[in-house]
Amino acid sequence: DAKTTQPPSMDCAEGRAANLPCNHSTISGNEYVYWYRQIHSQGPQYIIHGLKNNETNEMASLIITEDRKSSTLILPHATLRDTAVYYCIVKWNYGGSQGNLIFGKGTKLSVKP
């Protein structure tokens, strides 16, 4: 079972920041927070991951609360091409079954002009 809870859908205006929340209240100390997205009829695409510190890369920022029970993925300037289903996943960062990516239902983000 997925260990995360995400809203099923969100809208965002083009050019504005998209803030996607994720609850993972049962996260264990060794589990990382990963974000992937899936554009329609394509394979998932890695976005970002983190353990406890906030992370930023060319695609997005990841803000993890101090208690690590929730996080927010921020797309700073959403474009129409960011329309996709976004998955928040918690997992161990090593090989083995606890390191497998198990997908929940995700959040369908619709970026509107």
Place this chain on the structure above:
Amino acid sequence: GAVVSQHPSRVICKSGTSVKIECRSLDFQATTMFWYRQFPKQSLMLMATSNEGSKATYEQGVEKDKFLINHASLTLSTLTVTSAHPEDSSFYICSAREIGGSYEQYFGPGTRLTVT
């Protein structure tokens, strides 16, 4: 880097026949490859995990005799859907985990299987 390819991207087969899907890691070696299935409007569901040279580990409810997985090399895994039925029609996605890397999983573009 870290590109995973799948072939074919789309296949239509008749009920009762078998179809093979290939998954290749193009620029890295993968200790572990994963096969997922995705039905319309649903999330990805992990079917099985395969390690090079070993038997695949199937998730609960996935028939190992129906979904044959071979991971013969560090860059190739195949999924064969045997005796396909219309209910096997789905989007099949593979992913690969790099040897000695940061254990990231890279995904292929998926294969759309339609069984008529």
